[in-house]
Amino acid sequence: MKQKLLGFFVLFLIVLAHGQTIRYVYDTSVNPDSINLVTMKSERTFLDVKGDHSLFISENKLVRDSLFAIFKSEVKENNKKEEKDFSKLEGKRHHEPTFFEYFITKNIPERKVYYYDRVAGKQIYYQEDRPIRWEITNTVEKQNGYPAQKATTSLGGRTWTAWFTKDISVSDGPYKFSGLPGLIVKLEDDKGDYKFDLVKKIMIKNSFEEPISSDAKQSTRINFRGDKAALELEFNKNRSTMATNNVGENMHSGSGRHGGGMRGGNHSGGGMHRGMGGEGNNFPMQGPNGDTPSFKSGASPNQNPIELN
Template identity: 60%
Template sequence: MKKKLIVFFLLLLVTITYGQTERYIYETSVNPDSINLVSMKHERTFLDIKGDKSLFISESKLIKDSLMSAFRHEDKEDHKMKGKDLQKVSIKKASEPAFFENYIIKNIPQHQVYYYDRVAGREIYYQEDRPLKWEITDAKENQNGYPAQKAVTNFGGRVWTAWFTKDINISDGPYKFSGLPGLIVKLEDENGDYKFDLVKKIKIQNAFEKPVDPNAKQSTRVAFNGDKAALMLETGKNRRLPEGYEKGGMNFGGKGHGGMRGGGMGEGRMNGGRGMRPDGSNDGAFPMHDAGLGSNPLKNNESQNPIELK
């Protein structure tokens, strides 16, 4: 009987541990405009690790998605109350401008990285096809409270310096970065436009998990912007035109057309005044998140200083 109890509690402990999510909180600094002298923007980003998978998401995006998830289930009283509580606590935070309005899912052992975005209310994703090639140096320092070792890589047209610690035996890090023999506790590019500093580690019993979207469109990294533009065009064709719309043209100087505010073009602009070419591609103005969700200074400047230059 005693042995059975021991086995039972061991299994319970394993179940509880596996059900927990380890959240690594990074203080993230972004230079929204590398051309002009502007102050750095700051936001918190989370690396949630559960089992052999991880989710990289900004605090603002997490709050927005949690609110949306709660409101989708408002027919259930408990979810309704949860949604109201979230709204009271987080509505201000959710409305703050954020740079990382996308999210990244990694399969850690297989080194698979999936980049998710949303455009015109439709989810779209691709699998990263550029493996990181790290040069691990002999340099060692204490970084953000951990003994760390320096590594360098060239990714997305930028040279990145990472400091990883073997004290946390997880081969992962913020954004798309992983593959080192330990967790990345500090990461920055050579120009100082992007900085990720690990500031805290917590355990969460019931962390928000991104729901599976069966209608998500799979793309490739190369075709991603073109597929996003095509989704916007497709959504525009399927939406009812507003009253007063004149055939033969669109008034881009007025308010949003085609009922696409919040899902495409709004307030007569599309990503800072630039848009799609006739062939359906874009001119680089499409940011890394849902286009046309209102005025957002970080989104508008992202085309000037993207985290990946190529």
């Protein structure tokens, strides 16, 4: 009887563990200038590990994306008008910007890494095709509260130094880095532009998971920039055609009554909200290129890419 109870308890713990997400929180420092060493900017990044899979994402992006997921769900449930959604979001647009306008998923045992971005309202991704080859040294030091061992590798035109701990038996780390016999607790590049420091570990019952679109465009690492540019070009071309058609419709609808054209433009699908969002059933307040809605204003702060080639 005791053995049965013990077996049931162990099974319960396994099921519970697989249903929870372990979040590793990193203080991340970035040099925003690719030429000069200026004051480092800081934000937090998360490595969410659930079972055999993980998600790397910045805190600012996760907060922004989860907020919009909630609003989008409310719109569908309550069938609210786009104008109401716009005013509801207006006061929430100025969340902190992020240097990581993408997210990365990993299949940890198979060492498969997927990079997801969004352009022109469409998700696009590729599978990383460069296996990370670590050189593990015999140097052992205490890093961020853990006994850690030093390892080095090269990726994207930078040489990276990682400190991993066997005290946490997760073969993973920030960004695309994984494959060491333990969790990476500290990571920095040779140019002093990027630094990740593990600061805490927390358990989350129902963590937000970035949705993977069923129509996401698959690309390759080599063709990624070209495919993104093609999607943006196609979007701008369609938007230009739609704008031309809306002008013609508004002129036609307004010709028979005083001021009718402007009123028609605001309600017939040619107004600001539909025009910026693309199709009428898209979520409003998309970015200028139809990207995932962004709270930040101005140009992206990421002038210093994490991968130089």
